[in-house]
Structure formats: C-alpha cells, structure tokens
Amino acid sequence: MTLANGRKILMLPGPTTVPDEVLQAMHRPAIDIREGELVEMTDRCLADLKSIFDTTGDTFIYAANGHGAWEAALSNTLSRGDTVLVLQSGAFAMGWGEMAGMLGLNVEVLPGDWRKAVDANALEARLRQDSGHAIKAILTVQIDTASSVINDIPALRAAIDAAGHPALFMVDTIASLACVPFRMDAWGVDLALSGSQKGLMTPPGLSFVAAGARAMKAHATANLRTLYWDWTFRQGEAHYKKYCGTPPVQMIFAFRKALDLLLAEGLDGAHTRHRLLAEAVRACVGVWTKAGALEFNILDPDTRANSVTVVLTPGRDPARLRDFCKDTCGLTIGETIGEIAGTGFRIGHMGHVNAPAVLGALATIELGLSALSIPHGAGGLQAATDHLANALREERAETGSARMSAAAARL
Numbered sequence: 001m002t003l004a005n006g007r008k009i010l011m012l013p014g015p016t017t018v019p020d021e022v023l024q025a026m027h028r029p030a031i032d033i034r035e036g037e038l039v040e041m042t043d044r045c046l047a048d049l050k051s052i053f054d055t056t057g058d059t060f061i062y063a064a065n066g067h068g069a070w071e072a073a074l075s076n077t078l079s080r081g082d083t084v085l086v087l088q089s090g091a092f093a094m095g096w097g098e099m100a101g102m103l104g105l106n107v108e109v110l111p112g113d114w115r116k117a118v119d120a121n122a123l124e125a126r127l128r129q130d131s132g133h134a135i136k137a138i139l140t141v142q143i144d145t146a147s148s149v150i151n152d153i154p155a156l157r158a159a160i161d162a163a164g165h166p167a168l169f170m171v172d173t174i175a176s177l178a179c180v181p182f183r184m185d186a187w188g189v190d191l192a193l194s195g196s197q198k199g200l201m202t203p204p205g206l207s208f209v210a211a212g213a214r215a216m217k218a219h220a221t222a223n224l225r226t227l228y229w230d231w232t233f234r235q236g237e238a239h240y241k242k243y244c245g246t247p248p249v250q251m252i253f254a255f256r257k258a259l260d261l262l263l264a265e266g267l268d269g270a271h272t273r274h275r276l277l278a279e280a281v282r283a284c285v286g287v288w289t290k291a292g293a294l295e296f297n298i299l300d301p302d303t304r305a306n307s308v309t310v311v312l313t314p315g316r317d318p319a320r321l322r323d324f325c326k327d328t329c330g331l332t333i334g335e336t337i338g339e340i341a342g343t344g345f346r347i348g349h350m351g352h353v354n355a356p357a358v359l360g361a362l363a364t365i366e367l368g369l370s371a372l373s374i375p376h377g378a379g380g381l382q383a384a385t386d387h388l389a390n391a392l393r394e395e396r397a398e399t400g401s402a403r404m405s406a407a408a409a410r411l
C-alpha cells in the first residue's frame with residue numbers, strides 16, 4: 001500500500017527544491033559568451049550578490065559546489081604554513097579545516113560540541129594566548145547543516161575584537177544565506193561564501209565568495225593562489241575570465257531567475273518566512289519530544305537554526321521512519337551525518353518552502369511516528385498551526401491598526 005504517488009516533497013537540508021520557474025529558465029539554447037545578454041547577466045548577478053551578502057566588497061561566482069568556494073577562500077588569502085583556527089560546531093567547519101590541511105596550512109581546532117553553538121568566550125581566550133598572531137584566519141559556519149545550530153556571528157566578531165586579534169574572519173553561509181539575516185560589512189566579516197543549492201533555490205553547481213578589503217589585501221601576498229580560483233585573474237576585463245573559462249551558461253540563467261524571485265519577495269520577507277516556518281517546526285517537534293523518544297539535537301532553544309532542524313531518536317534506528325516517509329508517503333527528509341550518523345533525522349526547511357510544504361512534511365512525519373508506534377507527544381501539528389495562526393493574526397492586527405492610524409491621521 002502506498003500514498004506516495006503524487007508530487008514528491010523534498011525536505012533535505014540541501015540540495016533543496018528548485019522552483020519550476022528556475023528549472024524552466026535553464027531550458028534555453030546556449031548564447032554568445034563574449035558579449036551581450038550573458039555579460040550583462042553576470043554583472044547583475046555579481047552586483048546582486050553584494051546586496052545579498054550585504055557588502056561593498058568584491059564578489060565572485062564559481063562553477064563549483066560549496067567545497068569549491070571553501071578552496072577559493074583559502075587559496076586566495078593564505079600562504080603555505082599559515083595557521084587557521086577552525087571553530088567546531090558540527091561537521092562543516094571541520095570539513096573546511098580538512099581541506100585547509102591538504103592545502104598545506106596548519107589547522108588548529110577550537111573544540112566545540114555537536115549540540116551547541118561556538119563559545120565566543122573560548123574563542124576570545126584562545127586568541128588572547130596567540131600574542132604572536134600566528135593564526136591568520138578563523139573559519140566558521142553561520143548555520144551548521146549537520147547539527148542545525150546557528151552561530152552568533154556578531155558575538156564571534158566581538159570576541160576577536162576583544163582579543164585585538166588581526167586574523168581574517170571567514171564565514172560559510174551555505175545553509176543560511178537568504179534564510180536568516182547576514183550582514184557581512186556591518187558584522188565585520190572579512191570573507192563570506194555560499195552555494196547555489198540551499199537558500200538560493202538554484203540547482204547545485206554554483207558557489208559564491210564575497211571578499212572584503214582585508215581579504216583583498218591578504219590576496220596580494222598569498223602564495224596558495226592557483227589560476228582557477230584566482231581573484232586577480234577573475235577580475236580581468238574579458239567575460240570568460242570571470243569564470244576562468246567557459247561560463248556555466250544555463251546555470252547562470254537559473255541563478256538569475258532565482259535572484260529575481262528572491263529580490264521580488266525581498267530579503268526581509270524571505271527571512272520572516274523562514275523564521276515563521278522554522279518556529280512552526282520547533283513548536284511541533286517540541287510537542288513530539290514530550291513522550292521521551294525524540295529530542296532536539298541543539299540544546300539551547302535560542303541557537304536552533306531557521307533553515308534545518310535535527311531531531312534525535314535515542315536508542316532507535318531512524319531509518320524506518322525516513323523510509324516510511326519516503327516510500328509510503330513521498331516525503332524525503334534527511335539522515336543525520338558525521339558523529340551523529342544513524343541517530344536521528346534532519347528536516348530541511350530552507351529555500352523554496354512555504355506553509356503547505358512544511359505543514360505537510362510535519363503531518364507526514366507525525367503520521368509515520370504513529371504508524372510505526374514511535375512514542376511522541378500528541379498534537380505536534382496542532383501546535384505548529386496554532387503558532388502560525390497566532391503570528392498571522394497578530395500581523396493582521398498590526399497592519400490593520402497601522403491602516404487605521406494612517407486613516408485617522410488623514411482625517
């Protein structure tokens with residue numbers, strides 16, 4: 001018996017659902033890569049990336065996944081033998097650090113916990129010890145997709161400043177850009193990077209780097225530079241240089257369309273949508289956890305991310321639940337990875353997600369918990385809809401009273 005034969009719903013924390021308009025935008029013949037429409041499109045994408053990262057720095061587009069952006073960030077700014085400090089909060093900053101090691105950098109890890117955000121005090125204390133300033137860069141993620149934590153980027157910057165340390169501050173926003181606020185310049189981030197396939201609603205295959213003035217200065221003397229990633233080469237006049245070779249034409253069409261959708265909604269609108277839907281997920285999961293068989297991975301409610309939620313199933317194999325959701329219902333949710341592999345599931349709620357997608361996913365998981373007799377508090381879905389109803393009712397009341405006071409002012 002199956003209920004899966006309808007439109008499949010993908011709720012992975014990447015890659016995420018690509019809007020039909022974006023897929024259709026790709027379905028075009030190739031065009032001239034040296035002049036005309038494509039050249040203008042590149043310029044507009046690079047400019048819009050600045051507003052999305054909220055920076056006046058330089059932006060770059062790579063025909064690569066997020067790992068490519070990691071390599072671009074390191075190779076453009078650092079030299080063999082430099083030390084980088086990796087802030088652990090799950091899997092992803094650690095992966096970036098492994099890459100740094102293979103590039104010939106010394107990698108030091110500020111140990112963290114899979115269930116917590118990076119501790120800003122521990123960062124400050126470590127940097128104060130480094131009086132010789134051996135550490136040249138600090139690598140962190142804004143949202144760690146493996147643990148579902150959000151790190152407090154301004155607090156980490158404040159810790160670096162309190163220690164008076166000059167290291168470059170580099171932030172991976174692959175699972176957070178366009179989902180939650182990110183203000184590169186205002187927050188003192190020297191380099192930020194992201195990927196196309198999560199909050200940016202584009203197929204996997206493009207990644208983005210934004211470099212501030214201090215990163216560009218470090219670039220001038222970095223000796224890990226290689227031609228493919230090199231910012232100087234990519235800032236050359238000829239259009240092909242911006243991609244160091246043939247531009248990924250149809251991917252650029254897709255990305256342009258996704259940017260148009262995002263900018264039409266407005267970044268604030270996208271952030272609010274992600275926040276409300278994430279609150280609905282957490283309201284629901286919070287009720288489920290009351291029967292003792294399920295837990296939030298992230299312990300402090302204030303550091304739970306708005307783009308992904310990791311739920312642990314202590315002592316129970318989560319594969320049956322994921323298989324039920326997928327095979328019987330047509331919903332794909334993520335498995336846990338890294339140190340917590342096999343111990344829970346991940347609900348992705350980022351990018352092209354709306355209320356029916358999220359509520360449908362929660363209802364389906366709740367159905368799975370019931371059908372498989374996994375103990376869970378009753379009424380999770382109700383808590384999710386109640387939360388959204390309250391939030392929307394308040395918002396309508398606010399816009400209603402704003403309209404009334406505007407009307408009153410006109411009288």
Ligand SMILES: *Cc1c(COP(=O)(O)O)cnc(C)c1O
Pocket residue numbers: 014065066067068092141143144145172173174175195204
């Ligand atoms: C997905 C992800 C990556 C890796 O991106 P790829 O495109 O798979 O290389 C890196 N960092 C974070 C935070 C991610 O969520």
